[in-house]
Amino acid sequence: MDKFADKKMASKLELNWEQEVENSLFCWNKPQGINKDEHYICDESLRDGLQDPSVTDPEIGQKLEFIEGLEKIGISRVCLGFPASGEQAYQDTLEMCRFIKREGFKIEPYCAARTLTSDIAPVAQIQDKSGVALGVTTFIGISPIRRVVENWCDYFIMEQSREAVSFALNEGLDVNFVTEDTTRSKPENIKALLESVKELGCKRFTLCDTVGQSALSGVDNIVSFVRNLPGFAKGEVKLEWHGHNDRGYSLTNGMQAWMSGCDGVHGTVLGIGERAGNTAIELLVLNRLLESEFCETSKSLVPFIEKCSSWFSRKIDENYPLLGTTVFTTASGVHASAILKSYERGSNKLADLVYSSVPASEFGLEQNVRINKTSGRSNVQFWMNKNNLHMNEDTSASILLHAKSKRQALEDKDIFDFLARNVNVS
Structure with missing residues (x-):
């Protein structure tokens, strides 16, 4: 997420508001008192x-x-x-x-x-x-x-x-x-x-x-x-x-x-x-x-x-908690928008928690966004930022139109090939 790095807030300020947001999340679970020292x-x-x-x-x-x-x-x-x-x-x-x-x-x-x-x-x-x-x-x-x-x-x-x-x-x-x-x-x-x-x-x-x-x-x-x-x-x-x-x-x-x-x-x-x-x-x-x-x-x-x-020769399912290839990935336009805004505020923690209960970054992982027919402009923006590319409204619209004609999420290669054929990007 190199494109988001330069938008990070000052570390002290960031920690304060991040912690405040995290602490404000209400949890309906009963405290379980489970810890590694006793259990x-x-x-x-x-x-x-x-x-x-x-x-x-x-x-x-x-x-x-x-x-x-x-x-x-x-x-x-x-x-x-x-x-x-x-x-x-x-x-x-x-x-x-x-x-x-x-x-x-x-x-x-x-x-x-x-x-x-x-x-x-x-x-x-x-x-x-x-x-x-x-x-x-x-x-x-x-x-x-x-x-x-x-x-x-x-x-x-x-x-x-x-x-x-x-x-x-x-x-x-x-x-x-x-x-x-x-x-x-x-x-x-x-x-x-x-x-x-x-x-x-x-x-x-x-x-x-x-x-x-x-x-x-x-x-x-x-x-x-x-x-x-x-x-x-x-x-x-x-x-x-x-x-x-x-x-x-x-x-x-x-x-x-x-x-x-x-x-x-x-x-x-x-x-x-x-x-x-x-x-x-x-x-x-x-x-x-x-x-x-x-x-x-x-x-x-x-x-x-x-x-x-x-x-042990045991395949990990794509949606297996924590480990699956898609567990920290979304194609939803609404979800991608919230994750993108979190990164633009310079916060991995917000990006982790806005649509997940498991903080990916604590395990050396990160949130990811794909593009399919449920996606919106934020999905394309996220993908462009991740790949250090610039886009305009027409580019975004053309990629989304292409995605809506497909039955599966676009792979990186699909998008690069589409851009090479149809759009000038830098």
């Missing part, structure tokens, strides 16, 4: 994400770069995979642990395991070999439907869980006891199992919306239920939420889990995962930033997720 994010891309049959398992070098990227965008915990599943998974996990130790990262690694000592033993071995404090999320399904399908009884689930947790604790692992399909399980079963496992010394628990059936009220009900169990209050144990997107609720459910009392929320990059996928970590990061404050890592988010798109 952390756990990345499950290398475990639950890879259960998506359409994605690619990244090479080990990409996995190391992936962990470095998670560190930069403020992810607190990362699942390194399921080392008991095979030799490659074991070796990749070991290499990632050594990398985390070598780089001195703050991110806390953990691995997944069924409630089997044979699954947990490799995690303990990797901790010993790497010298990294390692966690284990040991999981078992507890819902009525899983009990029927697996032919499990209360006694089996209880004993299997207690044996696995006891073994993991004795191995010095940070144990996270995970109840699969928690949101379709009976309160009395949840209570009995969690209280029994806690007696062993387990201090971290994950509630799973395994098939994505919860709505906001369900999230609040189950998190509140567990937090009200004796010894499960905030500060006594860590409570995490693992959601899926089958009903399209995963992001809002994750935010609700934080508000209802969970410390951590699980997710994957771009929401990769089986069926409709998991909660997208980049959208958790985005909304946590919007609820608190932007920091120096904000501009790392978009380039990192774009790399993840390549590593």
Whole structure:
């Protein structure tokens, strides 16, 4: 936006009126009190994400770069995979642990395991070999439907869980006891199992919306239920939420889990995962930033997720929040006029907020304007300014007339070709 730069107001004056305008915007949302100090994010891309049959398992070098990227965008915990599943998974996990130790990262690694000592033993071995404090999320399904399908009884689930947790604790692992399909399980079963496992010394628990059936009220009900169990209050144990997107609720459910009392929320990059996928970590990061404050890592988010798109072979949709190619773009004449006027006042902040709730510039991006049959003169003016060209009324009118004859927005090449054939510009 070079043409707009020379019209900027003096910095002090600009800051004053920009801040005044921003502060005057009324927000009907309830304050959610979400911040990075109290509410952390756990990345499950290398475990639950890879259960998506359409994605690619990244090479080990990409996995190391992936962990470095998670560190930069403020992810607190990362699942390194399921080392008991095979030799490659074991070796990749070991290499990632050594990398985390070598780089001195703050991110806390953990691995997944069924409630089997044979699954947990490799995690303990990797901790010993790497010298990294390692966690284990040991999981078992507890819902009525899983009990029927697996032919499990209360006694089996209880004993299997207690044996696995006891073994993991004795191995010095940070144990996270995970109840699969928690949101379709009976309160009395949840209570009995969690209280029994806690007696062993387990201090971290994950509630799973395994098939994505919860709505906001369900999230609040189950998190509140567990937090009200004796010894499960905030500060006594860590409570995490693992959601899926089958009903399209995963992001809002994750935010609700934080508000209802969970410390951590699980997710994957771009929401990769089986069926409709998991909660997208980049959208958790985005909304946590919007609820608190932007920091120096904000501009790392978009380039990192774009790399993840390549590593995991997951295309980013054009209208995907924050990352899509069209999310900060309009062709509307009314909207373009307001954005143009904001830039002409020398304010990126006004341009960001006049027709968007997400400030593009905080993420190293900017507003853009296209030209189609819904456009007006401001769209053309914006395009001319961006390309350092001058125009008159006739030029604007001819471009708009050309756009109105097309069924899609004009590409830059279309406009340049049209101008070359029909109009003299300088």
